[in-house]
Structure formats: structure tokens, C-alpha cells
Amino acid sequence: MTFAAIVVAAGSGSRAGGDKQWRPLGGRPVVRWSVEALLKAGAEEVIVVVAADGLDRAAEALGGLEGWRAVAGGAERADSVRAGLAELTGVADRPVLVHDAARPLLSADVIARLLEALPGADGAIAALPVSDTLKRGADRIEGTVDRSGLWRAQTPQAFRADRLIAAYAVRPEGSAPTDEAAVVERDGGVVRLVQGDPRLMKLTYPEDFAMAEALIPRQTRVGQGFDAHRWGPGEEVWLCGVSIPHDQTLIGHSDADAGLHALTDAVLGAMGDGDIGDHFPPTDPKWKGAASEQFLIHAVERLTARGGRLVNVDVTLICERPKVKPHREAMRERLAEILHLPRDAVSVKATTMERMGFTGREEGLAASALATIELPA
């Protein structure tokens, strides 16, 4: 079924500390989640209603998406919805879904349920039955409210466009309606209740962001990295971010910390984001003698920008000498610091090759690493 959508994002978000629609959630601006979900579900046009000074921010937050346009809203939510309705094009009896940008975790299932429920009614809204006992009062209980038949209204709320426009055209005295269903009910319309979704929670208070982050569906991925460097004359070697006195050093364009290089590749690998050479070409003089920590930090920053997080890392150093064990805890501590991980999520191990191969002959040292990450699905 074809439909249009209005995403209202013109509020000030004062209870959340301001500007909640532009804040990142799982690596994407809050407003982008719903616009993407509606476009993916087949919305022919999505009108995004923003504050008068928010048009540039909308362009930035929704860059790369097609099928939406922004329009300035008003002082009350109802004014913003009216501004969105005025912008609609297309057939008058087409369904329109009105949705709060502040409810980012919108699923295709909820959209489908609303569109299925609409024929034969004036509207349908996503809602959840009240499941807690309800009390009335201020600092002490004045009564217990019967919760049977009570629902918590969510958005989207779906209507035939012409029906909603007609209902909003009536402007009775009194406080502004807080949702579309109230407007259509007041106008004598029949509005159906459709099963909502707890994940459609409205971001209202600062603490709601942590809750929403936890509700984002994530996929777990594993990346692997391997690196080797040749031994040469020197007095110290850098391994996993720690300097170890030694009678040789590892030769490389940077500080040749093979442990950090393998780990950087493991993080990039888990993201499908190329390898360390793509991001820090060895031909670039900028990286000559560079501390390899910055390569790993860069990889983790790219992960964070995509809304991802590291779960654990595991590095194996392969060499006959130096003995790694005396430095292992310092390496774990340094990696835990760089990666903002608890120590028990960081493992550093070492093995010899029993004098076999290039590490056994002490021509070079090798390192292999695994990284587990979580990315928004």
C-alpha cells in the first residue's frame, strides 16, 4: 500500500537537555532512524518538520537519503503536524503516518500493522496496554486507577490524509492536542488501537538515551589481524604499546609495534573497513617513526562513529626473545587504557616457534590478533 509520512522533529527537547533529534544514537542522528525506517518501508514521501533554524541540520543529518524534504514547524507539536500536512502532495485518500522523531526505534512490523488496520477506520495508532498498577496523587496516593482498557499512545499514528487534514482544520478553544488520535476522536472519527512496540519509547529524559542504545539490535562480528617485522640493531622494542629494553629493535616505517598493528587490522577487519595500510600508507612520511597507538585509536574511533563498540581483544606475540611474560600485565593495562575496555576483556599471550621458521631463527617477530565488536544491525 502506498503511503506518505510526516516526522515531527521541531521540538526543543528541553526535558532531555536540548536538541535531542540531532544527537547520535547507535552512530546515527536520532531523526535519521525513523526517516530511514519509513523510506525503507516504502513511504512515497517523508516530510520532516523541523524548527525554523533546523533546515541545515536536517540536510546534514539526513544526507544521502532520497525521498524526504524538510519544512519549518511551529510552537506546539500540533502546529508542526499542521505544517507537515500542508506540505503533502499526492492523492488525498492516501494514508499518512505521523511520527515523532523522538521515537527512533521504529520497526517495519509496526508500520505494516498500522497500514493493515487503517481500511474501515479513520485512523490507527501504535499503543501499548498499561501493565503497571496506576496511582493518582502527588507525594502520597490519593487513589488507585483502574487500568483495564488503558493504553499508552505511541507513534506512528496513521490516517487517511484528507481525514486528518479536515480534523486538524477544526480549532476548538483549549489546550493543543498532544497527538493526532485526539484530534480525530474529537472530530467524531474512529481510531483503532494497534499493538505498539516497547522499543518505540520516546526519548524524553537524558537517561532515555542509554536505554535506547541498549535496545538497538546489534550484530556481533570478529576480525583477525596478523603482522610481522624484522629485527635490526637497537636497544628497545615496542610491543602492545609498551617499551621493552632489548638487544635489538623491530624495523618498520612507524615504531614497528607488530602487536598494535595486528590489533588495528583486527578491528578494521571486523568492520570490513580495509587494513592499516589503507588508512596509514607506509609511503606517507607523516607516519615515519609514529607511535602505533594512534593507528589503533583511529580504528576504534571509526568503530565508534558507526555506533559500534569493542567487546574483547586477544593478541598473540610470536618470538623467541624478548620474554613477554614479565611485561604481559603492563601490555594488558596499556591496551585496556587505549581501548577503554576492562582488563579482563584484553588478553596478551606469547609463544615461541620452538626455533622453527623466521621467528625461530630470530629474523623477525610476528603478532596475530582477534577483535570482537558489536555493530548496529
Ligand SMILES: Nc1ccn([C@@H]2O[C@H](COP(=O)(O)OP(=O)(O)OP(=O)(O)O)[C@@H](O)[C@H]2O)c(=O)n1
Ligand atoms: N513544537 C513542536 C514540539 C514537538 N515536536 C516534536 O514532537 C515530538 C514529541 O514531542 P516531545 O518528545 O515532547 O519533544 P519536545 O517538545 O522536543 O520535548 P520537550 O517537551 O522536553 O521540550 C518530538 O519528536 C518533537 O520534536 C514538534 O515537532 N514541534
Ligand SMILES: C[C@](O)(CO)[C@H](O)COP(=O)(O)O
Ligand atoms: C504523540 C505522543 O508521542 C504520544 O504519546 C506524545 O503525546 C507526544 O509527546 P508530548 O510530550 O505530549 O508532546
